[in-house]
Amino acid sequence: MKYPFSDRVLSLKPSAIREIFKYASDPSVISLSAGNPAPEAFPVREIAEISAKILAGHPVEALQYGVTEGYAPLREYMAQYLKERHGIGRGFDGILITSGAQQVMDLAAKSLLNEGDTVLCEEPSFIGSLNTFRSYRAHLRGIPMEPDGMDMDALERALDEERDVKFIYTIPNFQNPTGITMSAEKRRRMYALAKRHRVLILEDNPYGDLRFAGEPVPAVKSLDEDGLVVYAGTFSKVIAPGLRVGYAVAPRELLQKMVVCKQGEDVHTNLWAQMVCYEMMAHTDFDAHLARLRGVYRKKAKVATDALDRCLPPEVTYLPIQGGLFFWCTLPQGADMPEFCRQAIRDRKVCVVPGNAFLPDEAAPCRSFRINYTTPSNEKLTRGIELLGGLARDFLR
């Protein structure tokens, strides 16, 4: 049988990183390629206690069908929390609980994109979101990254040149894959540009709470007086990703369409997980949990930084980070990065993600690769970076 696939799935080519991941299941390989939060930061005891309480006290509420919009106490608590803590949410906004933040990208794309519409995104950017936009047959145009975020002149040019731009996609804090945080000034300029050109902003903030140094920068959504920003948050990095609970804060008119789309996708998000998130937020010392979690990340990032400084030859650079999950490393001019990543896994048994996986056009030239420091143990992390350093010395000789 030749299956009559839709044009949209036929246009989703197998990713360049698939080939590399084939090796990653080999247990002798050290994986620095994941995007997983540090498991030692999961509040396991609290979740077990809360879960037992829910299943003893309100089992039918946790197990029966719920409403698509999400568990009402969680929605109300988060609306209040985000407003007080981050200035997020105006009178025209609502909140929708989703199955991870990934679903916010999907529902926003589904509600907004016609085939051929343009999405402006950071270059590089998160592959998962780019693939979601591709699945609605969007045209992706990348805006180059600078050390303080998107190049705003390039963004302005793109807004002038492109037709049918529906939204700008940004991960403003500790961006995946670069770790870059957008400056407050650039956030204001991006918002002003979006307003002038009447396009929306999709602000994806999975890592904002994982700041272990420096000062937080206000969310783009906190500037939103005009109903232009869809804000995506998640409990994946501050509680646990296996729960698959995220949320969108967006103008209600737009959120209503996202609710209709969600109804047709998964009806609603797992209720037990929504109740766990609510109880964690409302009835535990969540600030103390966040402080402990930031301590874990600070220490682990120090282990990685020490190893990077000690092991990488000076021609290989990396961007310093103040939070998030990733280091972005760059080989010197002329180096064949894909070949470096292939040799890393094949010959040195260490797996990193080649940077071109994160480009709107995967075939474009790229000399960078991404390292995750939060998933491996400290020993494997150090050993993995030592192996990369050894390879780099040989490779660049």
Place this chain on the structure above:
Amino acid sequence: MKYPFSDRVLSLKPSAIREIFKYASDPSVISLSAGNPAPEAFPVREIAEISAKILAGHPVEALQYGVTEGYAPLREYMAQYLKERHGIGRGFDGILITSGAQQVMDLAAKSLLNEGDTVLCEEPSFIGSLNTFRSYRAHLRGIPMEPDGMDMDALERALDEERDVKFIYTIPNFQNPTGITMSAEKRRRMYALAKRHRVLILEDNPYGDLRFAGEPVPAVKSLDEDGLVVYAGTFSKVIAPGLRVGYAVAPRELLQKMVVCKQGEDVHTNLWAQMVCYEMMAHTDFDAHLARLRGVYRKKAKVATDALDRCLPPEVTYLPIQGGLFFWCTLPQGADMPEFCRQAIRDRKVCVVPGNAFLPDEAAPCRSFRINYTTPSNEKLTRGIELLGGLARDFLR
């Protein structure tokens, strides 16, 4: 701000049943309009025990990111179980764990449908699936229902007449909303027609295990020697819907595309819930649980049938059922069914779903309405049917 919505969400009109559901939150209203399984059948004690065991023994496995395909022990167990019990799954098939069976409809539609492609569906059929197909801008053509399932002559005519038919959508057991089960003969003829016309079949089977009388009919998927059938199953009706765990059994080539689509929607399904389903299936007496559950449904259906026979005037008919969640009632020729449903909720405080909500064309004439008997208590169920009977006598006078 005028939001630049996609054509697909603009084409999803607010449903005719929304207006009626506005009243359903009034606590004095008796709701016979839900699609919820009976909460007294939920295995609450088992789930609480299993959950405690998981969170004590394998917390990181339950809380960390998992693979998109699903929790491997659950996939392997279900592949074996479905093969042994129902003859479902050949060498070319794989299994994908989804966020409820609704996501199977979404992923199949996303992988197969281009704008304007045709889906042949039972008329009436489940509104949630129809809306999913609409969200990919499919053309829906309804095939009339007979007491033993789809009219196969009408199906054959439709296959001859329509261009670009991608699949036939069927709920063969205790269909939503009619409660009808397709005969074995019609299943064979449908399969042969699909094979001859080289179209796929999307077999949605949420209710098959809820049979409390009569003999099971083999799944369409059990006939599938040619890789034509996508089978959708769910734990929502046999364990609990709040878990949001379903599954697809389909040819691997097609499943791979569905996996890519799922990756962009929610990455993977809540892991704790997948592990609960696995433990329930593999390490409890699941057959005993199913037997107990069928006992609950049998008794509850008897309460409903007794009340329907006692209270409805003879001009109002209903289809007898051997399982599932619904009764399909029909007013006599000339009766204004939408007005009857409006008066039911407004004047008698009892809520049912007007049948036109389940039609490919909601504006088509319809004299039927759907009653759910599993969600209300026996007292409310009886009282609700008494109120409907009283209204019917006045209404038809």
